[in-house]
Amino acid sequence: MTCAEEYTPQLRARGYRMTPQRLAILHILHHNGGHLSPVEVFDAARRELPGLTEATVYRTLEFLAENHLARPALNGNGHIAYEIARHEHHHLICRRCGNEMEVEHAILKSMYARLESESGYRLTDRHLTFFGLCPDCQKGEL
Template identity: 40%
Template sequence: MPHCHTYLKKLRDHGYRITPQREMIVHIIAHSGRHMSAEEVMEKTREKTSSMNIATVYRTLDLLVENGLATRIDLGNGKTAYATGEHGPHVHLVCRHCGSVTEITESDISASLDKIEDIYDFNCRPYHFSVHGLCRNCRDTNTD
Protein backbone atom coordinates (compact mmCIF):
# COMPACT_ATOMS: atom_id res chain seq x y z
CA MET A 1 0.00 0.00 0.00
CA PRO A 2 1.89 3.04 -1.25
CA HIS A 3 1.99 6.30 0.68
CA CYS A 4 3.82 8.74 -1.52
CA HIS A 5 2.78 11.57 0.71
CA THR A 6 4.36 9.89 3.71
CA TYR A 7 7.60 9.27 1.89
CA LEU A 8 7.76 12.85 0.68
CA LYS A 9 6.94 14.21 4.10
CA LYS A 10 9.76 12.19 5.60
CA LEU A 11 12.17 13.60 3.07
CA ARG A 12 10.98 17.11 3.83
CA ASP A 13 11.24 16.46 7.57
CA HIS A 14 14.83 15.43 7.01
CA GLY A 15 15.48 18.80 5.42
CA TYR A 16 15.43 17.74 1.78
CA ARG A 17 13.58 19.75 -0.82
CA ILE A 18 10.57 18.35 -2.59
CA THR A 19 10.97 18.78 -6.32
CA PRO A 20 8.66 17.66 -9.14
CA GLN A 21 11.28 15.10 -10.11
CA ARG A 22 11.38 13.60 -6.62
CA GLU A 23 7.59 13.52 -6.42
CA MET A 24 7.39 11.68 -9.70
CA ILE A 25 10.08 9.14 -8.86
CA VAL A 26 8.60 8.41 -5.44
CA HIS A 27 5.15 8.02 -7.01
CA ILE A 28 6.38 5.62 -9.65
CA ILE A 29 8.36 3.32 -7.43
CA ALA A 30 5.86 3.37 -4.58
CA HIS A 31 3.00 2.41 -6.89
CA SER A 32 4.92 -0.20 -8.83
CA GLY A 33 4.74 -2.73 -6.03
CA ARG A 34 7.90 -4.36 -7.25
CA HIS A 35 11.62 -3.92 -7.72
CA MET A 36 12.58 -1.49 -10.46
CA SER A 37 15.84 -0.55 -12.06
CA ALA A 38 16.77 3.11 -12.42
CA GLU A 39 16.31 2.76 -16.15
CA GLU A 40 12.78 1.43 -15.70
CA VAL A 41 11.91 4.37 -13.47
CA MET A 42 13.39 6.64 -16.10
CA GLU A 43 11.22 5.14 -18.84
CA LYS A 44 8.12 5.57 -16.72
CA THR A 45 8.83 9.25 -16.25
CA ARG A 46 9.26 9.68 -20.00
CA GLU A 47 5.57 8.85 -20.38
CA LYS A 48 4.78 12.05 -18.54
CA THR A 49 7.63 14.46 -19.00
CA SER A 50 10.94 15.01 -20.68
CA SER A 51 12.22 16.88 -17.66
CA MET A 52 14.08 14.03 -16.07
CA ASN A 53 17.66 12.88 -16.12
CA ILE A 54 18.98 9.43 -15.32
CA ALA A 55 21.45 10.91 -12.83
CA THR A 56 18.55 12.48 -10.97
CA VAL A 57 16.80 9.11 -10.84
CA TYR A 58 19.87 7.50 -9.34
CA ARG A 59 20.34 10.31 -6.87
CA THR A 60 16.73 10.22 -5.75
CA LEU A 61 16.67 6.45 -5.37
CA ASP A 62 19.89 6.59 -3.38
CA LEU A 63 18.36 9.30 -1.23
CA LEU A 64 15.38 7.09 -0.46
CA VAL A 65 17.69 4.22 0.41
CA GLU A 66 19.83 6.33 2.69
CA ASN A 67 16.75 7.49 4.53
CA GLY A 68 15.36 4.02 5.00
CA LEU A 69 12.43 4.56 2.63
CA ALA A 70 13.62 2.13 -0.01
CA THR A 71 16.10 -0.67 -0.48
CA ARG A 72 18.79 -1.23 -3.02
CA ILE A 73 19.21 -4.74 -4.35
CA ASP A 74 22.32 -6.01 -6.06
CA LEU A 75 21.08 -8.25 -8.85
CA GLY A 76 24.56 -9.26 -9.96
CA ASN A 77 26.00 -8.54 -13.41
CA GLY A 78 26.36 -4.94 -12.34
CA LYS A 79 22.60 -4.43 -12.19
CA THR A 80 20.79 -2.82 -9.32
CA ALA A 81 17.11 -2.63 -8.42
CA TYR A 82 15.18 -0.51 -5.95
CA ALA A 83 11.90 -0.89 -4.08
CA THR A 84 10.07 1.17 -1.46
CA GLY A 85 8.34 0.07 1.66
CA GLU A 86 11.08 -1.81 3.41
CA HIS A 87 11.75 -0.40 6.80
CA GLY A 88 12.99 -3.39 8.72
CA PRO A 89 16.11 -5.38 8.16
CA HIS A 90 15.90 -7.86 5.34
CA VAL A 91 17.78 -10.08 2.98
CA HIS A 92 17.22 -10.59 -0.73
CA LEU A 93 17.66 -13.98 -2.28
CA VAL A 94 18.73 -13.34 -5.85
CA CYS A 95 18.73 -16.24 -8.29
CA ARG A 96 21.87 -16.03 -10.37
CA HIS A 97 20.15 -17.85 -13.20
CA CYS A 98 16.70 -16.28 -13.66
CA GLY A 99 17.23 -13.13 -11.60
CA SER A 100 14.16 -13.64 -9.43
CA VAL A 101 14.22 -11.87 -6.09
CA THR A 102 12.76 -13.23 -2.89
CA GLU A 103 12.68 -11.08 0.16
CA ILE A 104 13.12 -12.56 3.59
CA THR A 105 13.02 -11.13 7.08
CA GLU A 106 13.79 -14.28 8.99
CA SER A 107 14.67 -13.66 12.56
CA ASP A 108 17.17 -16.48 12.18
CA ILE A 109 19.31 -14.22 10.06
CA SER A 110 18.88 -11.52 12.62
CA ALA A 111 20.29 -13.81 15.28
CA SER A 112 23.35 -14.46 13.13
CA LEU A 113 23.95 -10.79 12.61
CA ASP A 114 23.67 -10.28 16.34
CA LYS A 115 26.68 -12.56 16.61
CA ILE A 116 28.57 -10.64 13.97
CA GLU A 117 28.06 -7.50 15.97
CA ASP A 118 29.08 -9.19 19.20
CA ILE A 119 32.12 -11.03 17.91
CA TYR A 120 33.49 -8.65 15.30
CA ASP A 121 32.18 -5.40 16.70
CA PHE A 122 30.80 -4.60 13.28
CA ASN A 123 27.58 -2.62 13.07
CA CYS A 124 25.43 -3.89 10.24
CA ARG A 125 21.97 -2.69 11.15
CA PRO A 126 19.63 -2.06 9.55
CA TYR A 127 21.05 -4.83 7.47
CA HIS A 128 20.20 -5.25 3.83
CA PHE A 129 22.22 -7.44 1.53
CA SER A 130 21.79 -9.96 -1.20
CA VAL A 131 22.55 -13.63 -1.16
CA HIS A 132 23.08 -15.04 -4.62
CA GLY A 133 22.25 -18.60 -5.43
CA LEU A 134 19.82 -20.80 -7.30
CA CYS A 135 16.09 -20.76 -6.80
CA ARG A 136 14.16 -24.00 -6.84
CA ASN A 137 12.95 -23.64 -10.42
CA CYS A 138 16.39 -23.05 -11.82
CA ARG A 139 17.95 -25.80 -9.75
CA ASP A 140 15.41 -28.24 -11.10
CA THR A 141 15.85 -27.30 -14.73
CA ASN A 142 19.63 -27.04 -15.04
CA THR A 143 22.81 -28.19 -13.48
CA ASP A 144 24.72 -24.95 -13.75
Protein backbone atom coordinates in the same frame (compact mmCIF):
# COMPACT_ATOMS: atom_id res chain seq x y z
CA MET B 1 -3.23 8.29 1.30
CA THR B 2 -1.40 9.72 -1.67
CA CYS B 3 2.33 9.39 -2.19
CA ALA B 4 2.72 13.09 -1.54
CA GLU B 5 0.86 12.87 1.76
CA GLU B 6 2.81 9.83 2.79
CA TYR B 7 6.35 10.84 1.89
CA THR B 8 6.47 14.64 2.15
CA PRO B 9 6.38 14.73 5.94
CA GLN B 10 9.13 12.13 6.13
CA LEU B 11 11.43 14.31 4.09
CA ARG B 12 10.49 17.51 5.86
CA ALA B 13 11.14 15.91 9.21
CA ARG B 14 14.72 15.38 8.10
CA GLY B 15 15.10 18.87 6.74
CA TYR B 16 14.72 18.03 3.07
CA ARG B 17 12.28 19.22 0.45
CA MET B 18 9.66 17.46 -1.56
CA THR B 19 9.97 18.20 -5.26
CA PRO B 20 8.05 17.08 -8.34
CA GLN B 21 11.06 15.01 -9.35
CA ARG B 22 11.24 13.16 -6.06
CA LEU B 23 7.52 12.67 -6.01
CA ALA B 24 7.45 11.21 -9.51
CA ILE B 25 10.21 8.76 -8.65
CA LEU B 26 8.60 7.74 -5.39
CA HIS B 27 5.33 7.28 -7.21
CA ILE B 28 6.94 4.93 -9.73
CA LEU B 29 8.64 2.88 -7.05
CA HIS B 30 5.57 2.80 -4.87
CA HIS B 31 3.20 1.57 -7.53
CA ASN B 32 5.57 -0.82 -9.20
CA GLY B 33 6.36 -2.59 -5.97
CA GLY B 34 9.35 -4.57 -7.26
CA HIS B 35 12.88 -3.69 -8.26
CA LEU B 36 13.59 -1.15 -10.91
CA SER B 37 16.92 -0.25 -12.42
CA PRO B 38 17.83 3.44 -12.61
CA VAL B 39 17.15 3.39 -16.34
CA GLU B 40 13.73 1.86 -15.83
CA VAL B 41 12.94 4.47 -13.21
CA PHE B 42 14.12 7.18 -15.56
CA ASP B 43 11.96 5.97 -18.45
CA ALA B 44 8.88 5.61 -16.30
CA ALA B 45 9.27 8.80 -14.30
CA ARG B 46 10.01 10.84 -17.36
CA ARG B 47 6.60 9.94 -18.71
CA GLU B 48 5.09 11.58 -15.63
CA LEU B 49 7.51 14.45 -15.69
CA PRO B 50 9.04 15.27 -19.06
CA GLY B 51 12.27 17.18 -18.67
CA LEU B 52 13.50 14.99 -15.87
CA THR B 53 17.16 14.14 -16.38
CA GLU B 54 19.21 11.02 -15.74
CA ALA B 55 21.48 12.86 -13.34
CA THR B 56 18.51 13.71 -11.18
CA VAL B 57 17.30 10.13 -11.20
CA TYR B 58 20.63 8.74 -10.06
CA ARG B 59 21.01 11.38 -7.38
CA THR B 60 17.46 10.98 -6.21
CA LEU B 61 17.63 7.21 -5.92
CA GLU B 62 20.76 7.47 -3.84
CA PHE B 63 19.15 10.18 -1.76
CA LEU B 64 16.02 8.13 -1.15
CA ALA B 65 18.13 5.15 -0.15
CA GLU B 66 20.09 7.22 2.36
CA ASN B 67 16.85 8.40 3.85
CA HIS B 68 15.28 4.97 3.99
CA LEU B 69 12.42 5.67 1.58
CA ALA B 70 13.92 3.29 -0.97
CA ARG B 71 16.22 0.31 -0.72
CA PRO B 72 19.01 -0.66 -3.09
CA ALA B 73 19.66 -4.31 -3.88
CA LEU B 74 21.80 -6.27 -6.29
CA ASN B 75 19.85 -8.04 -8.98
CA GLY B 76 20.84 -11.18 -10.86
CA ASN B 77 23.15 -9.42 -13.31
CA GLY B 78 25.15 -7.77 -10.55
CA HIS B 79 23.68 -4.32 -10.95
CA ILE B 80 21.89 -2.18 -8.44
CA ALA B 81 18.13 -1.83 -8.55
CA TYR B 82 15.82 0.00 -6.19
CA GLU B 83 12.49 -0.73 -4.58
CA ILE B 84 10.25 1.25 -2.29
CA ALA B 85 11.12 0.69 1.37
CA ARG B 86 8.72 -1.73 3.01
CA HIS B 87 9.50 -4.33 5.64
CA GLU B 88 13.11 -5.43 6.02
CA HIS B 89 13.92 -8.23 3.66
CA HIS B 90 16.61 -9.56 1.37
CA HIS B 91 16.62 -11.46 -1.90
CA LEU B 92 17.29 -14.98 -2.99
CA ILE B 93 17.74 -15.31 -6.73
CA CYS B 94 17.90 -18.45 -8.84
CA ARG B 95 21.08 -18.53 -10.90
CA ARG B 96 19.41 -20.51 -13.63
CA CYS B 97 15.87 -19.17 -14.14
CA GLY B 98 16.20 -15.81 -12.44
CA ASN B 99 13.24 -16.45 -10.18
CA GLU B 100 13.41 -14.40 -7.04
CA MET B 101 12.06 -14.80 -3.52
CA GLU B 102 12.15 -12.66 -0.44
CA VAL B 103 14.08 -13.60 2.67
CA GLU B 104 12.76 -12.20 5.91
CA HIS B 105 15.27 -10.22 7.86
CA ALA B 106 14.21 -12.06 11.01
CA ILE B 107 16.18 -15.13 9.99
CA LEU B 108 19.36 -13.06 10.30
CA LYS B 109 18.69 -11.57 13.71
CA SER B 110 20.78 -13.91 15.82
CA MET B 111 23.68 -13.84 13.39
CA TYR B 112 23.43 -10.09 13.50
CA ALA B 113 23.66 -9.93 17.26
CA ARG B 114 26.66 -12.20 17.27
CA LEU B 115 28.37 -10.16 14.59
CA GLU B 116 27.90 -6.98 16.61
CA SER B 117 29.28 -8.44 19.80
CA GLU B 118 32.26 -10.08 18.10
CA SER B 119 33.24 -7.10 15.98
CA GLY B 120 32.44 -4.22 18.29
CA TYR B 121 30.76 -2.46 15.39
CA ARG B 122 27.25 -1.09 15.69
CA LEU B 123 25.54 -2.37 12.56
CA THR B 124 23.41 0.05 10.61
CA ASP B 125 22.63 -1.49 7.24
CA ARG B 126 23.84 -4.00 4.67
CA HIS B 127 23.65 -5.24 1.15
CA LEU B 128 22.67 -8.91 1.16
CA THR B 129 21.77 -10.92 -1.88
CA PHE B 130 21.76 -14.69 -1.97
CA PHE B 131 22.09 -16.81 -5.08
CA GLY B 132 21.26 -20.46 -5.60
CA LEU B 133 19.12 -22.91 -7.53
CA CYS B 134 15.40 -22.89 -6.97
CA PRO B 135 13.62 -26.20 -6.36
CA ASP B 136 12.46 -26.46 -9.98
CA CYS B 137 15.88 -25.84 -11.44
CA GLN B 138 17.44 -28.38 -9.09
CA LYS B 139 15.19 -31.05 -10.60
CA GLY B 140 16.19 -30.13 -14.13
CA GLU B 141 19.80 -30.54 -13.12
CA LEU B 142 19.79 -34.24 -12.34
